[in-house]
Every structure is written in structure tokens, then in C-alpha cells.
Amino acid sequence: MHSTSTDEAISLDVTRDELRGLTERTPASGKHRSIGAIAAVATLGSLLFGYDTGVISGALPYMYMPNAAHGLHLGALEEGLIGGTLLIGAALGALLGGRLSDRYGRRHNILMLAVVFLVGALGTAFAPTLWVMYPFRFILGFAVGGASATVPVYLSETAPKRIRGTIVAIDQLMIVVGQLLAFSFNAVINQVYGGPQLTVAADPSGLLRTGTQSWDNVAGLQSALGGPLDPTAWTAHVNHLTIAGGNGNAWRLMLVLCSIPAVALWLGMRAMPESSRWYMVQRRYYDAIGALKRVRDHRDGDVVDELNEMVEKERREESLPKGTFRDIWQTPWIRRLFLVGILLAVCNQTTGVNTVMYYAPKVLEYAGLGTSAAITAQVANGVMSVLGSALGLWLVFKFRRRQILITCIVLVAVSMFAIAGLFTGLIQPYMAAGTKPPVYAPMLVLAAMGFFMLVVQSSNGPVVWTMLGEMFPARVRGIANGAAVFCLWVVNAIITFTFPAMMSHLGGGLTYSLYGVVNVIVAIALWRFMPETSGRSLEELEEHLEELYTKPGDTVPELV
Known part of the structure; x- marks a missing residue:
């Protein structure tokens, strides 16, 4: 590794020919790592994200049981705290994770998060009481939020532009693979234990x-x-x-399993390079050259061209303030872009996707399904999520981001209204009479949920996470992405806290109708404000978005 003093000797006034000479003299900083290998390792953080958010749907039925039956004797308040402490931790992890990755590096941050995942997993699995469980759920949530803010940025900065959208979409695929693993292990453990x-x-x-x-x-x-x-x-x-x-202690086995990929993530990331773009922002130029040469091959074009784009971008930004919320808010075009990022983050959750991820078994029980059958049925939603994310890999490669996401939100609204219709016409009349709905009612609800998950995971997830990882300027990318993902988790927490009460007081018909209306409004907002980011390098994209969101009369803030 080259010393900091050597790096500082290189000026941003370096010419293209000088940069080529530097590149030829600087060796790769280690063994070549394919972008596929990097994605496979880094997205273990996303798999953990998915497992830790999905596993609770199968664990809760065992946690409801009394302490004497080895459950946790959850009531409504305790149930909300089990979910809420993780989400509060995730919001904080997303906010601080972005700042930490800007300061210490993307790779370093992921290594730290792997340790936090392991501590949180073991702490929750072996918690003797709820009051021990809550802080470890918060710790686990911090890792989930940190991964959601760091892994997409690491992938977007490391991947070549020809496949950047597909590579970052793999991140979303691994989230839903983690959820499917959670649902599947829940179902297997539930069958072994014979149900609660x-x-x-x-x-x-x-x-x-x-x-x-x-x-x-x-x-x-x-x-x-x-x-x-x-x-x-x-x-x-x-x-x-x-x-x-x-047999209430079955939930402990469900929760402890995610410690295995946490160890694999820590070991794997030790062999991966740091982001070359992060090195460039830190003015560690030799390190940037060495890291980039580790991850590029003949299909990715001339490394010098990519490095020159980075240098040009840094040259333009040299006189600008560096990486604080104040910089985001005082630079008009970045402020507008940041607000669009918040819109994207919010729309990721207002689809209602986590009402299925967290509460589908309970909703299916309201529709007449038994606990064990509802836990097993959740696997179907997991399968549809994985199929949707796999489809999303093709969609983000074939179509443009705007048309994918806006079409998705429209179909989500249709799905919400369909579920609302099933509750209004087929389920709620029986619930009001104190009897069980027809045996086919939960199957129809499950089918509607499955279609909904296919739509959301094939489009909303891949597009939103890809755009949040690529749309912000490099000097504020970590902090802006972290803040946007913080908002995502806050909305997630609001939905998680309010959904059970909405179902209880408003009923499924009105609840899902409201979600349908919200998604119609979101689709209109996206059509009005969402930019297109496909087909450009990160440096080209930054120039395009600055031009798009700069208005006459805007002034650049002075360096302070």
C-alpha cells in the first residue's frame, strides 16, 4: 500500500498522459477480484438484512406463548417493541452507516457491520427475557440499517457502468433470498416442532x-x-x-441461524478491495489506481478513461464544501436531488411491502388459516419475491429506471385495491359475525399477496436501491444515501407500528384501500419528479443531474 505522503504528491492538475503513466507504473493492489465475486461476498450483508427482517414473522407465533411454555408471553405492546426496536436501530444504522462509510471506507464499514450482525444474532437468540431481547434487537437493527446504506454504495462504486444496474439489483435479490431462507427455515423448524x-x-x-x-x-x-x-x-x-x-423455544433456533452468514461476510470481505472512488475522494490516488485495476478486465474499457473521469469530477468539486448535511442543503441542485431521493426511499415502503413481510401469517390467520399453515404459506410469498427479484435483474438491464418504477407503483395500487376487495366482500362479513371465512378465502388473499410481491420485488426494490446508490454526488454519496435510507426505515417503522392497529380498527378493506390511494399519489409524484439514471457512468450521471436540477439564479455556496 502506498503512503499518504506519496499520494499527496499527485495534483488534480495531472494530465491524461501523466495519469496513463501513473496507471502503468502502479500495480494492482492485490489479486484480481471479479465483480461477481465481490457482489457474492458483499451481498451477504443484504442476505442478513433479508433474513433478520423476515425471520420474525415465523418466530412471533412461538413468542406469543406463555413463559411457562418457553415463549415470551408477548402482548400487543411487546409485539410492537420486538419489531420497533429493530426498525429504530435500522434507521440509526442507516444514518450513521453512511457517515462512517464516508469517513472510514465502504469495505471497512461492511467488516464492522458483520461483527455487529453476529453480536445481534447471538444476543437475540439467547436472550433470557424481553428486556435483554430489546437492546439486542436494536443492535441487530443497526447492522441491518448500516448494510442497507453501505452495500449498494459499495457495489455501485465498484461495478463497471455496463452492468452497474444489474449488479446493484443483485443486492436486492439477496435481500429477498435472505427473506425466503428465513421463511423456509421457519417452516421447516415449525414442522419439526409440530407447530406451537x-x-x-x-x-x-x-x-x-x-x-x-x-x-x-x-x-x-x-x-x-x-x-x-x-x-x-x-x-x-x-x-x-x-x-x-x-415448545415455545423454537424461535431461538430460528433467530440463531443468521450468525452463520455473518461470519462468512466478515471472512469474505477481508479478501475484497476498497472502493476506488472512495480512495479518490480521500485523495489516495495510488490506492485508487491499484484498487480499480483489481476489479476491471478487458470488457470494461480503458482503466485510464475511468480514472480520468474520477479526476475530472474531483477537480470540479475541489473548491466545494465536503460531505455534510449543510452542504447538501445549501447547494440548491443537490438539495433538490436529495428530496427526490427521499421520495424514492418513501415510495419503497408506502407500497406496503412489509405488511406482507412482517404480518402475512397474522393476516392469513384473520382470513381463516391456522398458525402452522400460515407460517408455511409465507414461503410462497418468499418464492414470489425471489422470482420477482430475478425478473428485476432482467428488467433493469432491458428497460429504463423511470418506466419500470412508475409501472410498478401503478400495479401495486391495483394489488392493494384487489386485497381490499377480498377483505370487504369475502372476509370481514364473517369476522363481524364471529365465524371463520370460507376455506378458499385465505388462498385468494395469498394469491393476491403473491402477485403483489412479484410486482414489488421485480421493480420497486431493484430500481430504488440502485438509484439511491448511484444518484448522489460522490462527496456526499455516503451521507446522502444514509439519510435517504434513514427516512426509508422511519417510514417502515411507522407502517409497522400502525398496520396492526389499522387492521384492528379499520378492517382489511379500508386499510388496503388507503394503501392503494397512497400508491396512486406516489405514482403521480414519481412521474413528475423522478429523473432517469440509466446508461451513464457515475461521473456522467453527476453532470447530468446537476444540469437537470440547477435552476436560473442558483448560487454555489462558498467554501467555509
């Missing part, structure tokens, strides 16, 4: 016989599921049961 069960030693009310009982029999006493007890009476009934044991 507890042993009732005595029931003073006489509603339950003694012996081994399915948790469905206990939960089915609630009026919302057609039983005789209102929520308060049902909680009192469970508290008065004498329970001799149960």
Missing part, C-alpha cells in the same frame, strides 16, 4: 382440556378469530392457566 404447542396442567374455566394443546386452540378462543372471549377476557384466561411446558 403447550401442555395444560389445569384450566379453571374448563374451556381447555388438560394435556398437550395446539396454540391455535388457545388463540382461537379470541373473539377476533371466532371465539367466545374478548381480548381482555382472553388475556385473563391465559394468565390463569396452569402450564407444565411447551
Whole structure:
């Protein structure tokens, strides 16, 4: 590795011929790494992102069970905190992760996050009480948010422009692969354990016989599921049961499995290069040349051309403030671009995608499916997500970003209205009467959810994450991307907290209708404000967006 003093000897006034000479004299900084290998390793962070957000849907039914049955005796508040602490941690991780990656490097940040993933996974899996669980869920969320802000930037800065969109879309694919793995392992573990069960030693009310009982029999006493007890009476009934044991600890096995890819991520990233563009921003020019030569081959064009684009960009930005929120807000065109990035981040969540990821088993139970069947049915949503993301790899290569995303949001609105119609016409009348909906009702809801997941994951996910990783200027890319992803997680948290209450008080029909209306509004906003970013290098894209978002009368802030 070259010293900092040697790097500082190179001026941004270097000519193209001088740059070529420097490139010829500077060896690659290590063994060649294909962009496929880099993506395979780095996106383990995204796989962990997917697993850690998806696993909770199958773990919750076991956590609901009483402590004597080795569950966590969750109520509505505790359920919200289990999900909410992770999302709060993710929001903070996204915000700080971007700043840390700007300061210490993308690769360094991913290595640190691998350790945080491992600590969070082991802490949540072995937590003896809820009050130990909550801080470790926050830690795990910090890693999830940090990965969501860092991995796409690392990939977009490392990939050649000919396949940048496809490579960053692989990041989205790995998120949903992680979710599918979580759903699949949940289903397998659930089958091995025989579904949530507890042993009732005595029931003073006489509603339950003694012996081994399915948790469905206990939960089915609630009026919302057609039983005789209102929520308060049902909680009192469970508290008065004498329970001799149960299999509620199945959730621990579900949660501990994600420690394996965390170790693999840490080991793999040790063999990967740092982003050459990050080196260039840090004025570590020899390191930038060496890192870029490690990841380019004959298909990617002349390395000197790419380095020259980086130098030209740095030359233009040399007199500008560096990488703070103040710089973003005081530079008019970057401020406008940042607000568009916030719009993209928000639209990623207002699709309602995480109402399926987190709550599909519960929604399917409302539609008449048993707990074990609902956990298994969630695998179908995971499969549709993976198929959608695989389709997205082709879409982002074949079509332009704008047309993909706007079409997606329109189809999402159609899906939301379809689910709303099923609840209004086929499910809610039975729920209101205290009886179970027809046996085919949950299958229709599952089919609508599957179509919805196919649409969202084939377009919204790949396009939004790709654009957030590429659209901001290099000097603020980490901090701007982190702030946008912070907003994404805040909206995710709001949806996660409000969705159960909306379902309870408004019903599925009105809830999903509101999501449909929101997506119509978002589609109009995207049509009005979303730029096109396809087919340009990061440096060319920065020039294009500066021209697009600069208005007459704008002034460049003075360096302070």
C-alpha cells in the first residue's frame, strides 16, 4: 500500500498522459477480484438484512406463548417493541452507516457491520427475557440499517457502468433470498416442532382440556378469530392457566441461524478491495489506481478513461464544501436531488411491502388459516419475491429506471385495491359475525399477496436501491444515501407500528384501500419528479443531474 505522503504528491492538475503513466507504473493492489465475486461476498450483508427482517414473522407465533411454555408471553405492546426496536436501530444504522462509510471506507464499514450482525444474532437468540431481547434487537437493527446504506454504495462504486444496474439489483435479490431462507427455515423448524404447542396442567374455566394443546386452540378462543372471549377476557384466561411446558423455544433456533452468514461476510470481505472512488475522494490516488485495476478486465474499457473521469469530477468539486448535511442543503441542485431521493426511499415502503413481510401469517390467520399453515404459506410469498427479484435483474438491464418504477407503483395500487376487495366482500362479513371465512378465502388473499410481491420485488426494490446508490454526488454519496435510507426505515417503522392497529380498527378493506390511494399519489409524484439514471457512468450521471436540477439564479455556496 502506498503512503499518504506519496499520494499527496499527485495534483488534480495531472494530465491524461501523466495519469496513463501513473496507471502503468502502479500495480494492482492485490489479486484480481471479479465483480461477481465481490457482489457474492458483499451481498451477504443484504442476505442478513433479508433474513433478520423476515425471520420474525415465523418466530412471533412461538413468542406469543406463555413463559411457562418457553415463549415470551408477548402482548400487543411487546409485539410492537420486538419489531420497533429493530426498525429504530435500522434507521440509526442507516444514518450513521453512511457517515462512517464516508469517513472510514465502504469495505471497512461492511467488516464492522458483520461483527455487529453476529453480536445481534447471538444476543437475540439467547436472550433470557424481553428486556435483554430489546437492546439486542436494536443492535441487530443497526447492522441491518448500516448494510442497507453501505452495500449498494459499495457495489455501485465498484461495478463497471455496463452492468452497474444489474449488479446493484443483485443486492436486492439477496435481500429477498435472505427473506425466503428465513421463511423456509421457519417452516421447516415449525414442522419439526409440530407447530406451537403447550401442555395444560389445569384450566379453571374448563374451556381447555388438560394435556398437550395446539396454540391455535388457545388463540382461537379470541373473539377476533371466532371465539367466545374478548381480548381482555382472553388475556385473563391465559394468565390463569396452569402450564407444565411447551415448545415455545423454537424461535431461538430460528433467530440463531443468521450468525452463520455473518461470519462468512466478515471472512469474505477481508479478501475484497476498497472502493476506488472512495480512495479518490480521500485523495489516495495510488490506492485508487491499484484498487480499480483489481476489479476491471478487458470488457470494461480503458482503466485510464475511468480514472480520468474520477479526476475530472474531483477537480470540479475541489473548491466545494465536503460531505455534510449543510452542504447538501445549501447547494440548491443537490438539495433538490436529495428530496427526490427521499421520495424514492418513501415510495419503497408506502407500497406496503412489509405488511406482507412482517404480518402475512397474522393476516392469513384473520382470513381463516391456522398458525402452522400460515407460517408455511409465507414461503410462497418468499418464492414470489425471489422470482420477482430475478425478473428485476432482467428488467433493469432491458428497460429504463423511470418506466419500470412508475409501472410498478401503478400495479401495486391495483394489488392493494384487489386485497381490499377480498377483505370487504369475502372476509370481514364473517369476522363481524364471529365465524371463520370460507376455506378458499385465505388462498385468494395469498394469491393476491403473491402477485403483489412479484410486482414489488421485480421493480420497486431493484430500481430504488440502485438509484439511491448511484444518484448522489460522490462527496456526499455516503451521507446522502444514509439519510435517504434513514427516512426509508422511519417510514417502515411507522407502517409497522400502525398496520396492526389499522387492521384492528379499520378492517382489511379500508386499510388496503388507503394503501392503494397512497400508491396512486406516489405514482403521480414519481412521474413528475423522478429523473432517469440509466446508461451513464457515475461521473456522467453527476453532470447530468446537476444540469437537470440547477435552476436560473442558483448560487454555489462558498467554501467555509
